[in-house]
Amino acid sequence: MTASADFDQNAFVRALLDPELPAPNGLEARHGIPPERRFAVYRNNVCVGLVDALAERFPVCRQLVGDEFFRAMAQRHMRESLPRTPMLFEYGHDFATFVSSFEPARELPYLSDVARLEYAVGQAYHAENATPLPMDVIRALPFDRLAGATAALHPSTHVVASTYPIVSIWRRHMSDEEMTPLELNHGEEALVVRPELAVNVTALPLGGSAFVHALEDRKTFGQAVIAASGVAADFDLTGCLRELLLAQAFIAVGASR
Amino acid sequence: MSDRKLCAAFAIAGAFATAIALAETAKAAKAEQEKCFGVSLKGKNDCAAGPGTSCAGTSKTDYQGGAWKYVPKGTCTSIVTPKGKGSLEPIAN
Amino acid sequence: METRSAPEHSCTRERSLPARAGVGFKSAHFSDIEASAPDVGFFEIHAENYMGDGGPPHAQLMRLRRDFPLSIHGVGLSIGGAERLDREHLRRVKFLADRYAPAAFSEHLAWSTQGARFLNDLLPLPYNATTLAHVVAHVDEIQETLGRPILLENPAAYLRFQSSDYSEIDFLREVVRRTDCRLLLDVTNAYVSATNLAFSAEDYINAFPMSYVEEIHLAGYAEDADEIGDPLLIDAHCAPVQDAVWRLYDRALALRGPVATLIEWDNDVPAWPLLLEQAARAARFLDKQRSGFGDNARSEALHDGVG
């Protein structure tokens, strides 16, 4: 065998990811023309494919900054962080963190929280199925003993808290609402649930995400209220439960402790 | 049960009952709205896992060099920051 | 619509794909398909898009699986890589194959993963004794895990390695001989590689081990040019199948006889009727092959829809 051992996959990947590097050794096109342009097809496929995947995963972020800015930003991210598995629906798990420290986007401080919300929407889309607790079962719960009860939430449930109105921003872009100016003077806590096939995004009252996190940690309703009140002194428990019920977030409410 | 716990239990019971009533009134209106979000989400999560297939060819990708030259030109201009509309002066770096 | 994550009853598996025209399934087409119950031979999906736990992808797939034979096409096993297979990923593939009992499972003669980084492209390998050993070991392991032969697909090439000692076809023959796997002949890939590397696509098709081919892929390529202005074709899956590829497909069918044929259209996904029309065209080639083997019938199919 001539040069069998010469194929260095590492070097191939390095050149693939760094357009400044020459094409790896040992490649040929035809008629003795240099392989650069051919190698560029692979470079381009990797780059465009992953940038496209991020563009599909973060459509609101893309609209917020425009296509050109988004693709350039996504390309930066792609060079720092490649997918860890072949399941592209998981790609972008650290995109929000990247955006939050991305200098050119610092004028848009809400952008990384919108990215966090969009990633949660994608995760909810692929999450395990479960049957929400029917309303008549909920109506028949022993309310006076709920303070000591725990709850199981739908596996698609995510909460994203922000000091910016991320739910309002998301909604305006996902529906055909007109883009009237939006004030950034308040925060919103997003609740993401996919009870059946459609992912729903709603805003919880302030402290709501702490409430949901506590329930997810198998804390009782009583303990969850205390956790939420630690975040928002005037935590609106009724409003929070209303949103959770509307979102069909409960799949079980456990026995009293 | 301590007084404090009793009080919390009472508050939670009341909140739950009220929340159920509120949720049921809101449900009809909400269902319509959700339908529309569901539709707009459709297909947006079907990642193009089509490795090796890109329409861009070789010449269309502008590999980004060292200098950052982009300015956000999207819908962010309709968001009013405390400092003013979008505050999108070109970024100096 | 089925919304549960687990099937109530497991699907029964067809022994192989029907010798008919199928299309790659895109969720954007789901409502069209549901509403029109189209006469499609089979659907093919990319395995990796269905590896989540639940939600619309599985609901749609359960629904499709009820009415159509299914082909699962993997894009992430990295069979051509030097590294050992990602067992976790292979386990996911097996889970999917057990759940949906597809009529075929196919993968690529390429690699896509390196050091736990997934590059999302089908990358090329030299064809020599070292890489042959890797590919054979990987195909063996996959077939052992899945308990069935897989179909291995010829890649689209943009360049070649000086360290190759085998032609692509000799390499594929050797993999088939050692693993007893089957082949997926991508006619567009053959045409793209032939153009890019200046060999004869007809010779490639004539030499291809047709008796092992259980599926054919057809897709539209994109055209670019290289440094000296020669055509550089890109396997883009974003256009209708071009005439040169239809002609080559006709030749392949003449050698192979009718076999499951997939229209691959993954980017700039067209409206459903346009995709269906491409499949109908492939079906006409298959019909004429079945009915006559006559040159007149074939040239009629070739001229269908041209112009």
Ligand SMILES: [Fe+2]
């Ligand atoms: Fe293919």
